Amino acid sequence: MDTRGSTDPAEARDVTAFLAMLRELKERRGLTYRQLEQRAAEQGEVLARSTLADVLSGRRLPRPEVLAVFLRACGEGDERVTAWLDAREDVATRARTATAEAAAAERAAARTTPDAPDIPDTSVTPDVSVTPDMAGNRSRRLPLPVWARRTPVLIASAVAVVLAATTAWMLASDASSSTAGPGSSARTDRQTGHSASEGTPEGARSGARGRGAGVPAGWIRIRPAAAPALCVTDGRVQDQRYPSLVAVQRPCGGVAPQRTALEPVGTDSYRIAWVHPDLGKGCLKALSGGAADGLLEPWEACARASSFRIEPEADPEPEADLGSKPDPGSKPDPESSRTSGKATANGEASGRYVFRADGGQCLGVRDARTDSGVELTLQRCTGRENQTFLIDPASAR
Secondary structure, X not given: OOXXXXXXXXXXXXXXXXXXXXXXXXXXXXXXXXXHHHHHHHOOOOOOHHHHHHHHHOOOOOOHHHHHHHHHHOOOOHHHHHHHHHHHHHHHHHHHHHHHHHHHHHHHHHOOOOOOOXXXXXXXXXXXXXXXXXXXXXXXXXXXXXXXXXXXXXXXXHHHHHHHHHHHHHHHHHHHHHHOOOOOOOOEOOOOOEEOOOOOEOOOOOOHHHOOOOOOOOOEEEEEOOOOOEEEEEEOOOOOOOOOOEEEEEEHHHOOOOEEEEEEEEOOEEEEEEEEOOOEEEEEEEOOOXXXXXXXXXXXXXXXXXXXXXXXXXXXXXXXXXXXOOOOOOOOOOOOOOOOOEEOOOOOEEEEEEEEEOOOEEEEEHHHOOOOOOEEEEEXXXXXXXXXXXXXXXHHO
């Protein structure tokens, strides 16, 4: 078996070349799909044979975490895995650029007026980086973090944000008032996130139809799978490199009175919203640049917050290896399913999920640590357990 990492993934210029290199790596290692699945399982990871076969025989890039598990099963070390993941991102970026250029050329060819001005694309919100020169001037250059209201200037900024949001809400409530019963109120208390008539989080009912299968509605807990006694909530950065409150893992018993909800922003996409009776509502925004890079901070401007595709953790699929017969003596292991929820003390299910963001990034616990106070960050998807979370109703506490 050849265990040398002679393939340079950085030489791949497109998806086809990248997938060809993956097939070459598998052949050079001399491993079957079944053997790769078994080697991944020995490392505590999941790599379904059918999924891998679809990846290597298809025309689409594998997800970063699937790629990482495959590479580790092939015997690639951490440096080589990083090189492969970097190459995958480069290929994906080139593919997106080529697609955007082709679409722009098609729009240009379809114009009937030669001098028609370009219409700016307002569907994409530009990324906002936290740079050193902006750190002390957040109230003017960035949406106000929910727990940064400490001076009259910041309070004035917060009032402006609330007024703008209230105006938008009033316009939206006019369109939905016909569904309310006589005498009922559609007002939502911005301090608690409750409807005037019901004790459910803002957005939980209105977005129910956009909610993915299995994702709980209402007040929920988000717990790291590797440390289920801890919950995702607010806290300080341990090394004090960033002054504001950010997302950390702390004992679930100390989270109250703050509550958590998942607000739908599209099909299977959600914002993580916190509601505190004194501090108000904040939605987690992934920061970029400087000391805050990757941290998640609660912002009042929820429309600018980060959204996540919440996907069940992948199950191993008991499918036969391509070109080989299934082992007649093998039986499915009921303990091997990693997505089926575990029952909580009151019988409610607790599902395992991955919070996936754009750019091949996932929500994860920093350095895969399991102690209290460790920050959550946006990091490259790897498929490891520190990027898997349990979601269950808050009533399960």
